[in-house]
Amino acid sequence: MPKKRHSKPRFQPRTAALMSRTASWSTNRRLAAGIAALTILAGAAGLTAYLTAGPDDPTKAPAPAATSSPSPAPPAGSGSSGSVGSPPSTHDPVEFAKAAAGTLWSYDTRQINQKQHLAGLKAWMSPETKYTDWESVASQVPDPTLWSRMHDNGQYATAKVSEGHMPQAFTKALGDNPGAITEAYVYVVTVSGKQSISWRGGGAGAEGRAVTLAVQCRPDHNCALSGVSPRVAP
Template sequence: MPKPKSLVSGGDSTFRRRLLIGLGVLLVVGLLAGLLARLAGGGHTDHPAPSPSSSVLSTPSATASARPSATATATEAGTTVARPPHTTSPTDFAAAFVQTLWTYDSRKVTQQDFVSGLRLWLTPESQYADGDSVAGQVPDPVLWSRLRDSGQTSTASNIAAHVPDAYTKAIEQNPGTFTQAYIYAVTVTAKVNVDWDGGGQGAEDRAITLAVQCRPGSDCALASVASTVYP
């Protein structure tokens, strides 16, 4: 059964971006203030700053009830890749993204179209959007063609999402820095079932941590897929 590819930084600029929005750094309390200031480019945001209790601390955990928007983008194969839901909840958004990422039919969508559909979930703020981290979660074109030849399909279920305690505690200690980028760390777990021609089946539990941007008054968007899963 195919596994998500490892995320490998390509070049100094990519490494710098990964360092800035990598959640491993975000969860280090001593570096949090400087990190988010660098994420925002040292600039000032005109968005009002919510108190920690109304943003991170009271963020609900998402469950399998979270679903992407019914609106979808058509692929050349005539199938669809779901677009992001209209939600201001980082956990609901993250659960919906994971459902889309881990649910596909390799026979009916090309690898390129699938990646393109997932990139629609990225924030329009280019300084935070890490498209390479999204593409890194999808089998490469050669492997995808082998999945198609074997008729492989994948379905995600039992999806649950939460903001890691370590991230919440870091924000509690430095709430002002959070308002520069409004990026939440969200860890999502799911059970993934895979089927292929000839009656073959497989299943595994997976976990992933996402950087989700939810500015006040705006729908959430994806910033990055972390290279490490945080509990």
């Protein structure tokens, strides 16, 4: 009796995106060990309660608020230009975090490789390495092998950011100890929005996203990214 031949499942771009997010969640769990460091970044011991508030589960990310006007990610990082956009010149941590989230959710594997994408994201980081967690940012990007597969399928993503705010627990901690922020000037901001993914052959998909970022905004410098928190709080 002839043996049945089994063909290998065809690689799907959507699978690449899911694999990418799975890798990110795994890394975020490992980042639990860095919660203490993020607490130091924010300069307030009371933030420990915030940073351990609850799991960052993108599958349960809040949908964009119906009453807010979606703002697109920076054009250069929108997935159409082939490069990561430059960080905005702003002293507003919420506005910076919204731009950074849009950039993190945008990529174009058709135009640049994984190393080039990471180099673009590196430009968003604070130069004060004492107050940065680059690994938490790099973990948001697919590894070189997965990036290559996504490139083969012409996969790219764009983002629309709908809302950003400082979580209540963070603002309460600052209210209880207003001088604490002056050590590092690192603020915590939660951003929500939507990521749209497209690939060769007309395939497309979209989903709600949410991320909590640590943003450094010293009074005499533009804001810069400090890291991605492994947790999301309201």
